[in-house]
Amino acid sequence: MADELPVTRFESEIVDLVKKHDVVVIIGETGSGKTTQISQILHRAHFTASGMIAITQPRRVAAVSVARRVASEMNVRLGEEVGYSIRFEDRTSDKTQIKYLTDGCLLRELLSDSELKQYSVIILDEAHERSLNTDVLLGLLKRLAGRKCPDLKIVITSATLDGEKFSSFFSGCPVMKIPGKLFPVEVLYSTEQPINYIESAVQTALEIHTQEGPGDILLFLTGKDEIDKAIKKLEDRIRLLEEGSCMDAVILPLHASLEPELQVRVFAPSPTTCRRIIVATNIAETSLTVDGVVFVIDPGVVKQHQYSPATGMYSLVVVQISRVQATQRAGRAGRTRPGKCYRLYTETMFENELAAVTVPEIQRSSLTSAVLHLKSLDLKEVNVLEFEFLDPPSRASLEDALQQLFIIDAIREDGSITSLGKRMAVLPLEPSLSRALLAAEEASCLNEALTIAAMLSCESLFVANSKKSSSNKRDLEFKNLPDGKGLGDHIQLLQIYEEWREDGFRAEWCEQHGVKTRSMMFARDIRKQLSQIIQWESKGSSRYKQKGPDLVALRKSLCIGFSNRLAHRMQRHNGYRTLGTKSQLVQVHPSACSMEVDDDGLLPEWVVYNELVNTGRPYIRNVCAVEGSWCQPALKKLSSLSVNKLGGTQSNSGQRAKQEEKETVQTEKAGLEKPSAVQKEVVAAARRPLFEGPKNIAFCTKAGDYVKDMVCCLQGLQSLSVE
């Protein structure tokens, strides 16, 4: 079977190239067999004599399934000659020669073995996906290649024709191209830009269903909401079709937040008697492959997470896909036989308006973790601001990361890493959370803080209610859950975990309480891993309280991680350009001080709320973001004050923003150039004299876009007034 793969025809060429060069780029289209074969080819050429071959994958499932396949092709037991290593699971042994691992795992290994001495070859697979981890690895491997580690060979594999870019990054290394095994896909463009792409997509699906021959349909949308909406439309209209006029249809949703049992339905063999219409998010673009798809409908949009170093916040925005993504989507129609791809945009738009490639993740993310990682590697002669990235992030983004790290005591003013920073880098957590753990260790409440950190690391704890009518039922379920004693979300998370633990970690407990079993199990694994790491690091000297948790100490510890970040924001908004010390912050902002050192150990959101209640006006100056359950009362209180014209009630403005987003989704870009209706109102309100003294407002997150809008606007105002 392996002989049929295109890559095997190039065996001797690949071996020659890798022997002659330190770095080789291999471009292999889908179906070329590069992921399973290149490791075996290099193994046969005895590269494993001097060390293991590592192949990185962006995803866990891929690392596991590919390792399994290679082991069976080589007729060895998994975990012996061929193994894999992912978080929570290391299936390698002394015998292992070929090791598949996630890119994040290899990055972790670099922390303890900075020259990767145990490997002879590193293969960075799927480099075109440009995950944050892959990009950091690319930069680090460039430093290792050649001079520093003369025996280490590096192979970069990618699916797009972006070989020249990789090659010039690695000082002109050779590029080899291997053909793929995709069937031709006919691409059809819209003649005009649809006003509503969901409606247009549903129409197209119906036309295919009633007019085309057999073959499943894959429709890309941006999120769960849209998917549910489209499915309802499709179901309604297919029901209206005349009985027997066409084949039956099964409509299936596919997105990451779907219960695994429902996700599996998409991978069951396609029934011959009816057509499947799969309505999916981007998950079907790379992560999951659905067999049997012959028709792809591509509205050309995707929901993207992007970080703004100016506001220090992430937003989810709907953006146009790139031409690379469009090609990838089309390719999904040609895996089993020739297919068709319907693009719901014009050819002119494809040529002229779509970006050639997707903005790499490294330019859309907070770099705090990545920079801390680089700092902890102790690379001499390296200034992070000048670190060589394939696509360098903006200077603002790097400076933001450095400032955040300084604020949480991870680096000094000269940029060197502190001993605290070194310990934080080893923890697989967002640095501010690592900082909170170390503070908790100091305050003898590590046990509880570990639980909170683990609970914060798993997404969507609560079971989603599918129907609106069940919301009452959901409320009942929530009544059985701890409420955090009015001390905030973090304490509530701790209490939930504690109750589950006391109950013996049972799945039934989760089901009874409306909590996702999978998330709780995940939290348990993370907690175990964190506690192992932090105790190795502190050489087993961590202290535990024998009695119940000291909640005040615990919340204070969390503040050291989180509220410093808050103070940092305020500092920046007050126009401090240089890195300040904490005593300066105290002068800038009394609340920043009280948040950090207050004996009550109050959480920031509580501080905000308290100030509102006690003083009747926000004492907090300038913009800041507050996380937690107190944001709702705080927001209400604030809107009952003089700020009540801030775009009406929260839900109204939210709806308005949504509506506007719908209308302008194809063209509107995020940012300040085109303020939304909400933004305009906020700007107007902020211009009205509210309080004496500097014009300033404190705000709370968890109210989503609304607050982001405000922060963006006030940012804009601030810079105006500076001029």
Place this chain on the structure above:
DNA sequence: GAGCACTGC
């Protein structure tokens, strides 16, 4: 009444 793409340590 939040949460809302996808990964990963």
